[in-house]
Amino acid sequence: MTSLRTLTLAALCALAAAGTSQAADTTAAQQLAHWSEQAGSPGNADKGKVFFNTRHGGEWSCASCHGTPPTAQGKHASTGKPIAPLAPAFNPKAFTDTAKVDKWFRRNCNDVLSRDCTAVEKADVLAYLNALKP
Amino acid sequence: MKKPVPLHPAALAAAACALALLSLTSAHADSGRAMPRNVPNAYTQECAACHTAYPPGLLPAASWNRVMTGLGKHYGTDASLDAATVRQLNQWLQDHAGTYKRVNEEPPEDRITRSAWFERKHRKIEPAAWKLASVKSAANCAACHTGADQGQFDEHNLRMPAGLDARSRRAWND
Numbered sequence: 001m002t003s004l005r006t007l008t009l010a011a012l013c014a015l016a017a018a019g020t021s022q023a024a025d026t027t028a029a030q031q032l033a034h035w036s037e038q039a040g041s042p043g044n045a046d047k048g049k050v051f052f053n054t055r056h057g058g059e060w061s062c063a064s065c066h067g068t069p070p071t072a073q074g075k076h077a078s079t080g081k082p083i084a085p086l087a088p089a090f091n092p093k094a095f096t097d098t099a100k101v102d103k104w105f106r107r108n109c110n111d112v113l114s115r116d117c118t119a120v121e122k123a124d125v126l127a128y129l130n131a132l133k134p
Numbered sequence: 135m136k137k138p139v140p141l142h143p144a145a146l147a148a149a150a151c152a153l154a155l156l157s158l159t160s161a162h163a164d165s166g167r168a169m170p171r172n173v174p175n176a177y178t179q180e181c182a183a184c185h186t187a188y189p190p191g192l193l194p195a196a197s198w199n200r201v202m203t204g205l206g207k208h209y210g211t212d213a214s215l216d217a218a219t220v221r222q223l224n225q226w227l228q229d230h231a232g233t234y235k236r237v238n239e240e241p242p243e244d245r246i247t248r249s250a251w252f253e254r255k256h257r258k259i260e261p262a263a264w265k266l267a268s269v270k271s272a273a274n275c276a277a278c279h280t281g282a283d284q285g286q287f288d289e290h291n292l293r294m295p296a297g298l299d300a301r302s303r304r305a306w307n308d
Contacts, residue, residue, distance in 0.1 A: 080270035
């Protein structure tokens, strides 16, 4: 009985936690529109593809961890940890949480380019990712 | 006898949740290598997004503190986080850091994998095994320890990584 109650509690807590962890306040299409607006021009998928697959002076490209094309599970380049597919058509959770999008752009651009990405670069990458279809 | 005040089910659930969590956070300060039961959501979301959710008992408090104050340069990557999350996670890591004898010493570069006990436990692993595509790094505990994310590192939760050569496979059970 006690264990059943504990289980129920754990389930409730897990539900509550899951509810707060998925913000779902944006979409990949909205992100593309947002960064295109910031850039002052629409994202370019071809430029985004080149950007994604190119190393920018450092050891890694975006593709080093996300794979190319990033339509399947990727693998962290140093730890080997699996990474969910980045292309939205292959991962419904991709680009659905603004805070998460901003956080990973900040970290990963710093890892790959040793600087922040520009709005133009973000718009291009999103155009490329959003164009990838099954 | 006082009549009980009717409570909204959601309020009840929230209270129960808080109570349950409270009882969990009062767990032992040092859980050894097992994962404490009160793992913060942020630990799973932030830390375990890139690597094994290392049990806090695998490093001493001073090492965790250095790790958490240097996330902008975290073993070759930018793992920076907002200040509030860093504070929350560092507090939890401090509360559950290793204090027992073998984890008491701070390993070089605050790397779990450079700890004397880690090297001793893995001394029979051939250097080539660490470089397998299925392993990649000694930080990838789950390549062999299937229960790593739950802090289970005993020999019952072991699997052979793909691509291991015949000699190492024969030596696996030694």
